Each structure stands twice: as C-alpha cells, then as structure tokens.
Amino acid sequence: MIAKFESIKRAIREKIAQGEWGEQHRLPSENALAQQYGCSRMTARRALTELVEQGLLTRAQGLGTFVAPFQSQGSMMAIRNIADEIRQRGHRHRAELLLLEPQPAQPEAAIALGLAPGETLYRSCLVHLENESPVQLEDRFVNPALVPDYLAQPFEQQTPHEYLCQVAPLTQAHHLIEAVTPSMEQCRLLALASSEPCLQIQRRTWSAQGVVSYARLLHPGSRFRLGGHLMVESE
Template identity: 55%
Template sequence: MAKFATIKEYVYQKIESGEWPEYHPVTSENALAERFSVSRMTARRALQELSEEGLVTRTRGSGTFVAPLKSQSALLTIRNIADEIALRNHRHHAEVKVLETVVAPNTVASALQLEIGSEVLHSVIVHFENGQPVQVEDRYVNPALVPEYLQQDYTSITPHEYLCEVTPLTEASHLIEAVLPEPQISEMLQLETPEPCLQIQRRTSCRDGVVSQATLTHPGSRFRLGGHMVFKNTQRGKKENIQ
C-alpha cells in the first residue's frame, strides 16, 4: 500500500471507531509526517484526499478537523434514459411525436430566460425499453444556443446526447416529484388506468444561458430511479457550532 494510503487508513480508523468524534482535531501535517516518517507532502496528500471525500475539513492557519457527519447527505445518480436502459442490457428505441417551433408558454419562457412570446424549439419523444414505453420527454430548447435542434434524427441520438455535444460542460438543476399524468401523457405511456408517475424537471444551462428545459415522465410501475449511492459530506457544519 502507498504511504499516503496508510495515513488515510489511520485517520479513517480513528473516525470510524468513534475515537475522534465530530470537530475533533486531526493530527497536523507535520505531526503525521514525523509519526509516519514521511515527508510533509505525503502526509498532506492523505489529509487532502480525506478532505475531498468530505471526512475532514481543513482551514488554513487553523488546522484539520473531523467533519460533522450528521449532516451527511447521499448522492443519487441520474443517467440519461438511453444509458440507463443500456446499463440493464435492454433494447432502447424512441418515437418522435412532436418536433416544432412554437411560441413559448409563459412558464417556459421564464425558465429559459427569454421574453414572453419568444419562439422556442419543442420536441416530444417517447422512449421505449424492450418495446414498452418508459419515458415521455417533453423538451423546450433555446433556439439562440442550439439553432439546429430540430434538424436532428432523434431516433438515433437522444436530445440529451445531442445537446451535450453542441454545448459541452453544461450544468443542470432537477426537480423530482410524484404526479398523476395528464391524459395525453398517459396515452403515450400506454397506461390503461391513471397511475402515479415519477416526473423529473430538468433545466440545463451553459455559460451563455439556459439551454433547455425538459419534463421527463416515467410510469411508477415500470421505472425506478436509483441504485447505489455514497454518503458525501455537505460541509454545512461550522466550527462555531462546537461546544
């Protein structure tokens, strides 16, 4: 095992065993270097990585402390639907229901940071897993940032993939809720009776502005979000809270 990894294990064990509770000071770089007979840079790397993993917090001039683990939060991975299906070794195909230019509904215009009444690009696509519909993707796109959006063939590439190509390094914010779907959504998902659906609102933006807003609707009976997650520290706790 690498020396820096040995030091990480040492600190990790102190935290896991409870010997070092929240906010407890961690041995300083210099002290660790001496104790383990390594250079300060090596000890530093161990603490640095623990900090990136959220286990400790570091403050210049002050020291390293065990992070407040109470406010841990979990991270859930949201993949795009095609990847998700490919991951399960299932077949994916898509049907394009709508591909048009429309005047943006007011909510959409404000979400895309455009003036009321602006024209936007609009697509509605149904995604199938092994022939069964699992997602309706209703997407509005900013024409200034992605002018060629309507000219793509969305049976061979998903809008998400195309947008990632055109505007790499976008950020996104999401909202997940449980809803009863509108009748036309229900019909596209081939639901006999209305059933609860997972609905994901996704808004992506790049440096130049908001790129697109999508509403992804999944039937509850055929779709689950999730898989493995790892705790990650949110670093909300402050040293002031000690005592």
C-alpha cells in the same frame, strides 16, 4: 438593457469556462474588479455574491474570492442518459419522435429558459421505450440561440440529451422531482391502463452561455425508480 452586474457575472463565468481561471484560482479583489469593469465596489460585489450563491465561487473574509472546486457539492446523481441506462441493463432502447417544431414560448417554458413569453423556442416530444415498453415521456424546450440546429436532428437515432451534450457542454443542472397524476394523453402515450402515479422530473440544464434546455421527464411509477447515493459532507 442588461444590468451591469449581470455582465460582470457573465465575464467571470466566461473566464472560468475558458479555463483561464482554474479551480481554486484567486480572483482579483472586489476593489480591483470594480476598477477593471468601471463600476463601484458594491456592483462588483453583487456579481460575486450571486456567483457564490450559485456555487461557482467561494469566499473568505480576509483572504479573498476563489473559484470553487467543481465537485464542491459532493456529486449526487450524475445526469443520466436514458438510452445508455437502458442499454446498460441489457435491454433494447428505441425512441419515437412525437413532435419537433418551433413554438412561441408559453409562460412556464419562457421562465425556465429565461426568454420572454411569446419568443420562439424549439420543442421536442419523444417517448422512450425499453424493450418496446414506454418508460419515459420527454417533453423538451430548447433555447434556439444556443442550439440553432436543433430542429434538423434525427432524434430517433440520437437522443436530444446526447445531441445537446455535444453541441452545448453541460456545466450545471437543476432538478425538480414530484409525483403527479398523468393526463389522459400522457396515459395513452405511456400505455398506462389506469391512471397510476408518475414520477415527473423537471430538469433545467446550463452550459457556459446560459440555460440550454428545460425538459419534463415523465415516468410511470411502476416502471421507474430513481436511485443514487449521496455523500454527506460535514453534518
């Protein structure tokens, strides 16, 4: 059984994703939404509150609730495609497919994708090479409900990221970046002599329908730097 406030959230996201409610559009009031969805004001309010926290809406006392501008946070780093990045540097990109199969969801991946542990998900594992030197180990879990044909794709030609962007347009992403010590297996795949520190990026990506994929991107510290500029808003 899905909670009612969740279904209201989804309905609102839907309207925004479809373009029915554009940027800065004013939503119906809490009371109006409550009536539309046949619930109490507090339930409608909860849906709105959570979407505000997510950054999808903004609200102002006395005025109403509005669709947030899509750039509201001040754009940070674009989500980059490693293949494009490498080609942009004038180098050759090649990917080796290490694994591509359905798997029962392990707890970590299940939580990240919002599935129940043990449910089937699709997993792919690739190593990306820049001029034949490994620069990224990509371990990715994909939500089969949103990307049913994932397993049939030729990922040595088109990267998973490129494919996912086509079939499930990104709306949001969440990143977690940390420095880690690679396992021996990871060292081997990245052709690391000693166990040098690696930069691991965990990335969850959403489309309008929900969490599309959860990826762990491991980069050798010596061959990778993550850059970007930030605009500072008010402070």
